[in-house]
Amino acid sequence: MSKVVFITGATSGFGRATARRFAEAGWSLVLSGRREERLIELQKELAAKVPVHIAVLDVRDAAAVQKMVDDLPEGFRHVRSLINNAGLALAPEPAQKVALEDWHTMIDTNITGLVNVTHAVLPKLLETGKGASIVNIGSVAGEWPYPGGHVYGASKAFVKQFSYNLRCDLIATGVRVTDIAPGMAETEFTLVRTKGNQAASDAMYGTTTPLSAEDIAEQIFYVANLPDHININRLEIMPSRQAWSAFAVDRDK
Numbered sequence: 246m247s248k249v250v251f252i253t254g255a256t257s258g259f260g261r262a263t264a265r266r267f268a269e270a271g272w273s274l275v276l277s278g279r280r281e282e283r284l285i286e287l288q289k290e291l292a293a294k295v296p297v298h299i300a301v302l303d304v305r306d307a308a309a310v311q312k313m314v315d316d317l318p319e320g321f322r323h324v325r326s327l328i329n330n331a332g333l334a335l336a337p338e339p340a341q342k343v344a345l346e347d348w349h350t351m352i353d354t355n356i357t358g359l360v361n362v363t364h365a366v367l368p369k370l371l372e373t374g375k376g377a378s379i380v381n382i383g384s385v386a387g388e389w390p391y392p393g394g395h396v397y398g399a400s401k402a403f404v405k406q407f408s409y410n411l412r413c414d415l416i417a418t419g420v421r422v423t424d425i426a427p428g429m430a431e432t433e434f435t436l437v438r439t440k441g442n443q444a445a446s447d448a449m450y451g452t453t454t455p456l457s458a459e460d461i462a463e464q465i466f467y468v469a470n471l472p473d474h475i476n477i478n479r480l481e482i483m484p485s486r487q488a489w490s491a492f493a494v495d496r497d498k
């Protein structure tokens with residue numbers, strides 16, 4: 246029986262690249278996201294290689310998440326790896342200029358959504374036991390503050406601490422937990438953050454060498470395929486051309 250990976254946010258970026266990477270290695274795929282046409286496209290692409298189950302899912306809807314997991318077809322129920330990838334940043338402006346709704350959307354998706362999926366899939370991972378894994382996609386923003394990071398960074402700090410705390414409780418179950426924290430990577434991330442500003446996205450990535458979705462997919466695959474006795478707690482990855490900057494100081498004019 247092939248191993249099953251359950252990926253949220255498989256319609257774009259890291260999630261889609263991760264689906265392709267696991268398919269290459271023969272894993273069965275459970276792929277979810279809100280954009281159905283993208284899921285169908287990906288299923289068409291990968292179904293010749295491996296079994297693929299797709300489900301339109303908004304991770305913010307706890308009841309829908311539970312139903313989707315309960316309704317997994319035979320052959321997809323023995324989940325070995327959960328990739329909690331669905332997430333987004335909104336509002337790159339300073340905190341004092343951001344609409345409250347955007348903060349709520351980030352909290353509902355990056356925190357509540359991730360918790361919804363974890364809670365629903367965990368019993369299946371526990372059944373798998375040894376060798377199972379949860380890979381949560383955090384961010385460098387969960388560790389390092391930057392202007393305009395406000396709720397996004399705080400939501401990813403939640404992902405980091407939730408991952409660590411899960412480890413404490415799951416220690417004797419065989420289920421491993423990792424927080425993967427990417428730096429700048431070219432996906433639809435900036436397009437979403439700027440609400441569709443392609444020029445801003447091009448400007449963000451065009452004059453440097455960002456990580457690619459495939460770079461992160463490779464790390465996710467690596468973590469989930471380590472020998473059973475190894476748990477990577479947190480993996481922080483930046484492009485070589487990204488680093489920290491000096492502290493800001495407000496000076497007299």
Ligand SMILES: NC(=O)c1ccc[n+]([C@@H]2O[C@H](COP(=O)([O-])OP(=O)(O)OC[C@H]3O[C@@H](n4cnc5c(N)ncnc54)[C@H](OP(=O)(O)O)[C@@H]3O)[C@@H](O)[C@H]2O)c1
Nearest residue numbers: 254256257258259278279280303304331332430432433434
């Ligand atoms: N790119 C970066 O620089 C970067 C760096 C660090 C961390 N990250 C994190 O990496 C993860 C993936 O982002 P990405 O860079 O690959 O961006 P992306 O290309 O915009 O992909 C985001 C994915 O999340 C899904 N998603 C968003 N809201 C959702 C919801 N409510 N329910 C279900 N799915 C939802 C989207 O699918 P639908 O729209 O079809 O629902 C999409 O598949 C996110 O958690 C992000 O915070 C990204």
